[in-house]
Amino acid sequence: MNDYPDLNHFRQDVDRFLREHLPADLRQTVRQGQQPTREQLIRWHEVLAAAGWLVPHWPEQWGGRGWNVRQQMIFDEAMALGDAPELNSVTFDMIGPVLMRYGSPEQQRRFLPTIASGRQWWCQGYSEPNAGSDLASVVTRAEREGDVYVVNGSKIWTSYGQYADWIFALVRTRREGKPQEGISFLLIDMKSPGITVRPIVGVHGWVVFNEVFFDQVRVPVELRVGEENRGWTVAKSLLEFERLKLARIGENKRRMARAREVGLTRWREGRRVADWPWYRTRFADLHARLIALEANAERFVARQMAGEKIGPEVSMLKLRGSRLIQLWEELIVDALGSEAAPLSPDWLLNQPGATSQDALAGTASSRRFLARGYTIAGGSSEIQHNILAKQVLGL
């Protein structure tokens, strides 16, 4: 159900909501490019959940509002431009929809209401030291002992594993036959005995990645999603959810707004940055790319709204949207110049004559490093190229 026939009105409502309800400390954390804490994010989830806006894209049966993709994209854009944090897509866009489609009634009743309340954090246990893009080669094994699986092995690059209450993991339940046909999909409580989380500090100074070790971890069989050895089907279905959102129009507009703000407020050699030819050309070039990306995404949105199938061609949205974010971050860092160098914005804020505008700087470089993840996670750009080459161009 679309509870807003007038989408402009809807957008204004979201903007107003953000002004009134986004906690000031979280807004500042996001603007300064610092990593929000788990507590900050859970608090924000609860605010959104109270307004009915945490999982609006879910069906009403599970506490959602059944928004269509166009409305979702408008919402995401408003959130990004209003300095709200990017929501954890693993929790709200991945495991939620997976459970709705493949989960048992018990699994659905147990998890979906808690996820919709915003209090439960999930992480994705797919990649392993020797299985990145090539997921079929996972070796973390689960051996059946009566009513439980005993899990041994490790996962790596587990985003926000340090915040997570639960992990959904691909585990090997059979070694014979085709690699894809021996994989099962398990839901595992992160508090289970035998789980160790080792945070991996990134080049940006943030902890996004973790390594998760499983040592004789006992997982009840009823926490398997789908049939044994058929986890590959469940895992692959994730690639079908929310593919239009992977254009990341909102996240791109967040960067564009920041680049524009830096250009208009910073000066170099007596001249506003936005008046330097190099900045203008680069800004316009990226803006043109964004306008093109948006028009291209709209083509797929219209197709989906008309009930048509979205084919493999949609990979191009992820390919372009993820790269564009990186280019915006490069421009922001270049426009800030030496102001982007300090490790912490606090140093800048404490300098004589500092104004509140300085909050933008400091961690510009960490945001730039963070943006490199967009072209790796969720199917690297090289994988997207392969998909387009094989499935669209027929090569």
Place this chain on the structure above:
Amino acid sequence: MTMDIDTQQMLVDSARRWAEQACSKVERQAASNHTVGCPPERWRALGELGWLGMALPEEDGGLDAGLPALCLLTEQLGRALLVEPFVASAILSSGLLAEVATGELRREWLPMLSTGERRVVWMAWEPDGGGALNAPSAIATAHSAGWQLQGEKGLMPGAGGADGLLVTARMPGDQNHVGLFLVDTQTPGASLHSTPLYDGRHGARLSLVQAQGRLLHEAPADAMAALLERVLIQGQVAHCAETLGCAQAAFEITLDYVRSRKQFGRALSDNQVIQHRLVDLYVEQQEARALCLAAAAEGTPERAAALGARVSEVARNTWGEAIQLHGAIGMTEEYVLGEYVRRLALAADLYGSAASHLDRLAHLSLDTTP
């Protein structure tokens, strides 16, 4: 009127069928060898197909087909490497005349534009290649016999052989007032200097020495510039659709080539490096096409500038990559790719260069409050 999907598809199919015969290499060469690159009988044939009236209102004998449908047509004409100045004349210039012509002059000209008996071209560029929509360098003076025009207009595709030329000039007395005039190409004092362009089309510059013109419209400079920009965007969008049609054809030729050409015992297209480069071209083209159709549906200045910049880049990348992926054969004149290369190379700069579009977009994004 806007065309429904089925009618649009019929238009695309008929354009494709027509082009197969009428735009063969021999036919293209003949059109290109014509003194001004637009043989009158071929132009009238476009009128018989109904295409010359597509940008004109129904009450003037046109079809009022709308820009999205026109873009689908010009995309096909781009694929076919049409030599005649369809965009410059039948969309941009007929469109401008339809915006401003009134009374007897309108009744005299517009139906004949639809049939192809007459052709009009707006000399949209200044001698330096810029637009200067609000400050033309040409000047108009009032005489007992009417208006006289003095000045120069820059190289415009399709101008040679036109029956009427649309030109802007500053009005006497008030420097901030601009007039739009119709100049008969036969009128004394109006000289077109025609030349073949390197893509096989033709263009011409215009000199006006006390040449008579009929005043169609006058307005304060900014109001005139707004009107002209609106029309120019329509032409520019259609030009981009034509360029993208040409780019798609060059891409398909390249795709076929790398599939069939074998080196080191396998097809070139079996190499991942080749595949990924083709994907990049394909994605850029598809994105630009989506933007083109969006701009045709709603041509905001921002979208038009973004489109101009993207299509210039796509055109340049396409011809450059097409040559590289072919190897030396791609640089020859006799191989089919050559004509596409030349067309794309020129098209990238024809309605404003990428740099000028980026300047415009930077101005729109950075110098105004959103």
